[in-house]
Amino acid sequence: MSFLAEAKDLRAYYITRSYGVERTVKAIDDISIQIKEGEILSIAGESGCGKSTLLKVLLGAIDPPLRIVGGTMQYRFGEDYYDVLSMSVDDLKKKRWSQISYIPQGSMHVLNPVRKIGNTFHDFIVTHRDLDKQETGKMARNYLGRLGLSAEVMNVYPHQLSGGMRQRVTIALATVLSPKLVLADEPTTALDVLVQRGVVQLLKEVQQREGSTLVLVSHDMGVHANLADRIAILYAGKLVEIAKTERIFNSPTHPYTQYLIESLPRLDDKSDRTSIPGRPPTLENPPKGCRFHPRCPHALEVCGQKVPPLTDLGNGHQTACFLVSEVDNSEPG
Amino acid sequence: MKILRDLFKHHLAFRAGAVIVLLVFLLVSLSFFSPYEATERRVVPKNQAPSLNHILGTTALGQDVFWLLTFAIRNSLMVAGLAVLIGRSIAVLLGSFSGYMGGGVDKVLQSIVDSFIVIPRLPLLILISVIVKGGLNLWGLALLLGFLDIFWPSKRYRSQILSLREREFTYTAVFSGMNTFNIILKEHFPFFIPYLLADAVSGFLWAIGMEITLAILGLCDLTRPTIGTMIYWGNYYQALLSQRLWVLAAPVIGSIFIVVAFYLISTSLSEYLDPRTRLKRLGASQ
Numbered sequence: 033m034s035f036l037a038e039a040k041d042l043r044a045y046y047i048t049r050s051y052g053v054e055r056t057v058k059a060i061d062d063i064s065i066q067i068k069e070g071e072i073l074s075i076a077g078e079s080g081c082g083k084s085t086l087l088k089v090l091l092g093a094i095d096p097p098l099r100i101v102g103g104t105m106q107y108r109f110g111e112d113y114y115d116v117l118s119m120s121v122d123d124l125k126k127k128r129w130s131q132i133s134y135i136p137q138g139s140m141h142v143l144n145p146v147r148k149i150g151n152t153f154h155d156f157i158v159t160h161r162d163l164d165k166q167e168t169g170k171m172a173r174n175y176l177g178r179l180g181l182s183a184e185v186m187n188v189y190p191h192q193l194s195g196g197m198r199q200r201v202t203i204a205l206a207t208v209l210s211p212k213l214v215l216a217d218e219p220t221t222a223l224d225v226l227v228q229r230g231v232v233q234l235l236k237e238v239q240q241r242e243g244s245t246l247v248l249v250s251h252d253m254g255v256h257a258n259l260a261d262r263i264a265i266l267y268a269g270k271l272v273e274i275a276k277t278e279r280i281f282n283s284p285t286h287p288y289t290q291y292l293i294e295s296l297p298r299l300d301d302k303s304d305r306t307s308i309p310g311r312p313p314t315l316e317n318p319p320k321g322c323r324f325h326p327r328c329p330h331a332l333e334v335c336g337q338k339v340p341p342l343t344d345l346g347n348g349h350q351t352a353c354f355l356v357s358e359v360d361n362s363e364p365g
Numbered sequence: 366m367k368i369l370r371d372l373f374k375h376h377l378a379f380r381a382g383a384v385i386v387l388l389v390f391l392l393v394s395l396s397f398f399s400p401y402e403a404t405e406r407r408v409v410p411k412n413q414a415p416s417l418n419h420i421l422g423t424t425a426l427g428q429d430v431f432w433l434l435t436f437a438i439r440n441s442l443m444v445a446g447l448a449v450l451i452g453r454s455i456a457v458l459l460g461s462f463s464g465y466m467g468g469g470v471d472k473v474l475q476s477i478v479d480s481f482i483v484i485p486r487l488p489l490l491i492l493i494s495v496i497v498k499g500g501l502n503l504w505g506l507a508l509l510l511g512f513l514d515i516f517w518p519s520k521r522y523r524s525q526i527l528s529l530r531e532r533e534f535t536y537t538a539v540f541s542g543m544n545t546f547n548i549i550l551k552e553h554f555p556f557f558i559p560y561l562l563a564d565a566v567s568g569f570l571w572a573i574g575m576e577i578t579l580a581i582l583g584l585c586d587l588t589r590p591t592i593g594t595m596i597y598w599g600n601y602y603q604a605l606l607s608q609r610l611w612v613l614a615a616p617v618i619g620s621i622f623i624v625v626a627f628y629l630i631s632t633s634l635s636e637y638l639d640p641r642t643r644l645k646r647l648g649a650s651q
Contacts, residue, residue, distance in 0.1 A: 136536075136537060142534055144534040147555060151551075156541050159547070
């Protein structure tokens with residue numbers, strides 16, 4: 033199986049220590065996930081469930097207080113495997129932007145306000161390619177042209193662009209070196225719906241043209257439905273369900289996913305939408321067993337005691353819920 | 366050069382400032398052609414009102430006010446310039462080093478800086494001047510002013526750096542693999558330079574003011590003509606009471622012009638160098 037990045041039994045905690053008090057926030061607790069070559073993988077979930085942290089680990093941007101407590105994290109480029117956790121900083125720097133790129137959340141301040149866009153492009157390209165200013169300018173202009181953006185943006189300052197334009201430029205900046213893996217952290221947040229659509233289309237276009245792999249973090253299920261090949265649902269630092277997009281939307285198996293899908297408005301259905309009762313738990317002290325069981329309408333006794341394992345339902349559909357695995361087990365073979 | 370020409374053409378404040386500064390430098394360069402030595406006394410009739418022979422009059426010590434003023438402005442500018450050069454360059458290094466290093470280095474440096482900041486500068490200068498009793502020549506004064514002008518500014522530069530290194534675009538640049546030196550040079554300097562320019566001019570003006578203050582109090586080398594010592598000697602011989610205002614008017618008006626000119630230049634330059642305000646002005650004029 034050709035994967036591009038793989039996390040195994042990953043545990044990433046935020047550990048802070050001050051005045052003799054240690055706080056541990058278990059932002060990612062035992063997650064295994066494979067990112068396949070050429071796919072668009074979406075990561076969904078409520079705020080504070082570990083989405084951004086997972087992205088940080090995937091980027092190899094592990095700075096204190098975030099610490100990897102267990103598990104492994106690998107990249108594969110061509111035939112070479114790279115262990116992110118033991119890679120040297122220099123190696124990682126070389127890989128970043130040229131192989132693994134990042135579209136930050138909210139492009140408002142991503143571009144240096146006192147430098148023209150063209151200079152920013154130049155700075156980012158020469159870090160990885162040995163080119164002079166004319167060549168980088170040509171390269172950036174060509175690339176912007178291919179994305180349907182006017183080359184004029186090269187000569188303006190970021191504040192002269194609209195929010196949507198700025199986000200598009202940021203996407204262009206992140207993908208100008210044709211990276212294999214692109215990670216986007218809520219790329220459509222703070223944009224209006226129309227602009228969102230344009231940005232989503234641009235992302236898809238870039239991914240298809242360059243054959244790159246896109247990992248997308250968002251809590252906008254609409255964006256997921258539009259873009260993703262596969263969707264991973266995170267809840268309280270755990271992977272609760274992962275499947276192809278249609279399966280997640282048509283036949284979700286985990287109660288949390290079911291809630292998420294049911295909360296979406298539908299054209300033909302005008303009834304009120306219900307939200308999930310309760311709030312997500314603090315990651316400092318998550319509930320025992322299945323982390324969703326205090327909010328789950330179908331909670332069994334076992335849910336409060338044991339952690340449900342990720343069960344394969346075939347076709348790449350995996351769920352961590354006793355409702356599914358118990359039923360499976362009780363079926364007479 | 367093109368920037369300066371553009372500014373001169375289109376920015377009224379810059380034009381005014383530049384013209385005055387040019388005049389000031391013209392005055393300074395005239396000092397090299399003075400018919401009298403800088404420290405010479407009793408070379409012209411005393412206490413003459415401005416006339417064709419002595420366009421700004423003469424002092425009670427028998428000096429020509431105009432030629433004395435050329436020396437005075439030259440010396441004052443040199444003292445202030447040297448003080449700024451010493452003070453602010455060390456301040457920039459100290460502040461940005463402290464800001465970029467952070468952590469323990471920052472803590473140690475800042476506690477040293479803090480302990481100097483709490484010392485009030487004017488009383489300290491007066492104290493030192495009293496102790497050396499006029500033995501402080503112009504260079505000594507410049508050094509002292511420069512030294513005292515390290516700590517507050519370094520704090521400001523550090524705060525700029527601290528803010529810059531937490532900006533989103535810095536993170537993006539770091540993430541993209543750009544090395545630290547390039548980030549400082551290409552991403553941060555464009556922010557920092559306009560600030561530094563405006564700030565250095567304010568330091569320059571502070572140093573001129575301090576020199577004048579100390580001289581008026583009679584605390585530095587009074588034999589050398591500076592703007593401050595001209596006022597001191599004018600007061601000493603009762604220029605105000607005996608209505609020989611021309612003795613005081615020349616240095617006072619001269620210093621006001623210098624201050625205003627440098628202020629105008631600094632604000633217009635920093636406004637121009639910041640693309641946001643520049644483009645705002647462009648947009649407004651269209």
